[in-house]
Amino acid sequence: MALISRVGKRLRRIIQRPGSVELTRYEALLPAVAKLEPELEKLSDAELTERAEKLREDLGGAKVFNDDQLVETCALGREAARRALGERAFDVQILGTMGLLTGHVVQMETGEGKTLAGALAAAGYALRGNRAHVVTVNDYLARRDAEWMKPVYDLLAVTVGWVEPAHSRDERKDAYGKQVTYGAVAEIGFDVLRDRLVTNVDDLVQPAPEVAIVDEADSVLVDEARVPLVMAGSIDHNDADEEVATVVRRLRLGLHYETDTDGRNAWLTTAGASVVEKSLGGIDLYGDTGSDRLAAVNVALHAHALLTRDVDYLVRDGKVQLINAARGRVAELQRWPDGLQAAVEAKEQVAATDRGEILDSITVQALLARYPSVAGMTGTAVAVAEQLREFYQLEVAVIPPNTPNVREDQPDRIFGSPSQKLRAIEEEIRKVHETGRPILVGTQDVAESEELADKLAKVDLPCVVLNARNDAEEAAIIAEAGKKGAVTVSTQMAGRGTDIRLGGTEGASREEVAELGGLHVIGTARYPSSRLDGQLRGRSGRQGDPGSAIFFASLNDDLVLSNAPDIPEGIDADTETGEITDPAALRQINHAQRVAEGVDLEIHRNTWRYTRLIERQRTELLEHRDKVLHTAFAAEELEKAQPEKFAEVKEKLDDTERLEQLSREVVLFHLDQLWSDHLAYLTDVRESIHLRALARETPLDEFHRAAIPEFHKIIPESAARASKTLEEAEITDDGIDLADAGVRRANTTWTYLVHDNPFDSDFEQTVKKVRSMMRMKKS
Template sequence: VNDYLAGRDAAWMGPVYEFLGLTAGYVKEGMGNAERQRAYEKDVTYLTAKESGFDFLRGFLALSSEELVQRPFRYAIIDEADSVLIDEARIPLVIAGNSDASGADAGLMAGIVKSLRLHEDYEADEEDRNVYLTQSGACKVEAVLQCDNLYEEKNLQFLVGLNNALHAEVLLKRDIDYIVRREKIELVDELTGRIADKRKWPYGLQEAIEAKEGIVSRTKGKILASITMQHFILQYPSICGMTGTAISSANEFLEKYGMNVVVVPTNRPCIREDHPDEVFESKGAKEAALTAEIVRVHKTGRPILIGTCSIEESEHLAGKLSEAKIACNILNAKNDELEARIIAEAGAVGAVTVSTNMAGRGTDIKLGGAGEQEHERVAGLGGLYVIGTNHNASLRIDRQLRGRAGRQGDPGSTRFFVSLEDELFKRYTISDRLRSIICSEAYDGAIDNPMLRKEISHAQRVVEGQNTAIRSTLNKYNEIIEQQRRIIFNRRLEVLLDRKPLKLMAERLCKRYKLLQPSVGEEMLQKAEKQVTLYFINSCWADYIDYISYIRESIHLTHLAGKNPVHEFNRLAVDAFDRLLEDIEDNIIHILSHAEITAAGIDMKKEGLEAPASTWTYLVDDGMEQLGLCALCRDPFSAAFQLPLFMVLLLSNRYLRKREKIKD
């Protein structure tokens, strides 16, 4: 889950492995190559999935086999498997290098958007999490930018920049989707409530948020290589995992990874009591009842844990409790460095803890506090009382919150307080249907209606099903790029490890090859071709990723022209990849035709072929709602159908182009 746990568990389990004749090590951020190589050489290596993924991407930039730190993949055991394999499946891991920033001025676009008015200049779609200009808004923007038609191809950078600025201004909320800390934008993981470490929004959206908040943008950089978490994990021939909340995602585990879910019985019987939802018509009524319930239970000394859906809500509730003279600890993305201390005391007598989502917070809450001195007293009071202030879009997250009570056979109870005005119901336009069940009667207090509770539970399952379908469709949409990545990565590894002799210079530059062979030698000619081949595979692939990223920024806009975005993306990706393969060969030939080749190979610096001076790694928050990709998800059949066509289209394109060259 994190570097701390990797080091801790390797130290804890090391003696056991040694007793069995095995070795154990760990990898964490900041380690050098030599340390990493030694850790990967161990029989058992502890590390986070993302750290292993970043090492894999660094291997794509290696210029010699000695720079590779990983051994061939064999077996992966994944803790918190639902979080890594399901929730983070589509998140791309990225390695980037220095480059000049390009694209529309994010500051200019942010200023334009702030002058626009809802309904008059733009419309926002809460259900699809999308926002778009009206005719009036387009005219205003065109006047400011002094362009005739915003939707012409020559103005595409303006359109993409404006689209990002609109999303940043209207859909992404401070203290809900992100926080501003130390003059940086830090994303909040909607499932865990924590800061999403090293994660950024893609395709110019990060710069749009920075412009919105008046923060100087860091160097954007150029993506050199990337891979989604799912595709990286699938490189391991054998995978298994563990988590307490996998059963509801059993079908997804089977579909994505071919993994079956097995439920292991608890060590001790679970005696936790899960109460029915307290349902209210308005947020105000819910808030009043929630505060009253906390005051009532707090008087008994029983510890209470309240799970909220955002930083904003957690701070608002803490303020209400302060007005009621109740001291509480707040655990959210703004102070997650205090997590261990806050969690350690959350089970103490009289403790009240307000937290954002508890997913991924692996520490158990011990009754009676960290030392469990008053365990029996707290158990006698009923154990930990867990309250949820909203239902989540994922049933698993609700179960993870409930699961904080009644651990290891301890007593405990849970209850959710929900209103028909909650964000989950509003976003998916469920509120009106729920209101119709109560026949428009006015309710000041809780609504005691079993049918309403049943409908809320059903609505939550429908929302979770929709999100699962979206993940599945977007995964198929990404498959074509993954297949292309495999081709390029495997080709580069063959060159790096000298698995096949390089013949391009001998075949395409016969005269120069024969001229240099006596003086330079076969080995040095191979070395020179290897140097240039490795460089241009990296360079051309980075250009290709840049182009595909640019296409993805705007592909959803093609439906305005009556085109299918999935088909258009498929066509463009195949054409671009075909050109990529040709460009690699053409660039290699161009350099080898004139570069000075000596006994030391080619002076890459002299030829202007230096690798980036510095690189860094991060993760991309690839949420479809931030990219306007809803149109891509409306045709699952098209997304599923496109992958088998990739190789056919690629081969036919190459054949037709070669025929054109022959005719010329």
């Protein structure tokens, strides 16, 4: 019987959980972990710490944990958490810790204690002798979790720190010097980019990467994967063509311009072109007299027609701030490529920001690929199991809940139009609110959240709004969303990393709220990914709490119009309410969601095809840069190239260390400048590469053909330029005047994120759609 049970269990796992790891090995170790508890409870704090130090010696830098080591690590972690936090780790948390310690992405449901499981795993890696970075989705969680878990780490003789934007270079260096470091993915990535531009070894803040434990792994590894983190240096002011912005602002959809159904492209009609040409002084946009204004018109039209205030961006404190589409929050430091950024600033009539020269960039996927060992945790990993395997070679371990999930997931309610849907949502909120149950409403964007809040206020249904305008208060707002009678309206992904406890943070009315039915979650539309739907549902029903979730949808929602606009005939709606009960409507919405998921996957895959070559080139260049930075290579090369001039400088300085540093700065300046030029060249190549497809050439092959020869010129050219700089430089008491010799780095640098290739060509979009449709048909 036991054998049949195990076989059945494995079959269910194969059928229901694609890509999931077999947990039998870890489950078999749980009794051994429990057996150690009485023994460890008798130890004093000092003795417990001493036992952790002994485990560190036993591990002795082992590459993998054996079963005995897993048991000891988890038992010590459970006891440390019990003493430090008053929380005894559940068996499922111990399973999660084992999954992380063996290099998997563990799926644990909301409220199951991922933060503690991640901390115990990070401590385990530290005891094994590895530096562990716990990668979070935002700075708030990095600091909160590091401070929260510090007493546990202290008992296990493990040091912990965190990085955040306000930290100085010395504070960052100190944080990365700890055995465990918490940091937002963007902050860790920006530190990598800053380190790649230093000219003195002492200025480096990060040691070599070893282990990354990624919190909210699906968001970081999938949603953020194709977003490049950028280091830029100031060039000049980024002025848009104000005259063009004024003209385009007057254009009207359908008369002067048209857009495609998925909202990615806009173009002037004949009438629109005529209006623009006349307004700009009678130029010919497509001839010699206006070709220099055409690019400005196109980018201004993109800003005017395709980017919507309070959906794609906010205007706050006189600045344009982008909204992260995956989270519904302000995307800190994120911006569009400079031409489009300036066009939106001109559209909103706010001050233009500086224009920057890109010094270096790295995608989140490439950032995580630097770590020899990667593990992760999230509530929704199975849905992206194939992507985790394809892009990261990671497998998913599905951890069962500590208490069975009793949340009621109600069938979607579908309507013919968004207005009919909105009326039904208002009625649903009113009906549930009358019972006293707390309600969380997940909306698609800032504009929708505020529109719904206004409508609720008019019918005396007060609510708290959580969106990109007040994301700084996110944790406090979401923590109270479980109070009796609370109505919280939020943009998507409310409170990642923050539990919604029934009865609020104090849980005073928990039992009463539970008896009423728990938290009721309402989705105002289906998201472009079923995974995001699951994340919203998962805000309810934590740790076996009662709860329910329902999604409302319309056949005219953006998801359907953009991905599956051809509605089958014969789908009838109720004449009074507009509600549709025909199963074909649900099939259409599910189909639209699958198409959207396919398009996103193809964009991710396509982005990685191009960036993979760039990453290989960057790795090769960094090996050379590190040799220049850490050795006397630069001085030796300059001495060979310019022996007489080098001898003069050497005689003047009479300081070998200073001479080596001077040589290093000259060589690194040219090397970094040439890499920056190479990135700009590759951007130009990629933006025009789709034209090669029209000539029946493979765009990726052509990209490689253009990129590889140019890259191989960088190191020889940097040496030649450095030699010329030394040859032409004026010798001073300090050796040479670097600034006078043209060795001037940007006096201002900043970091930001940028959407990858927002100007996708019609051809690329068509290919993506066709491929996605083919996949959908096959499935």
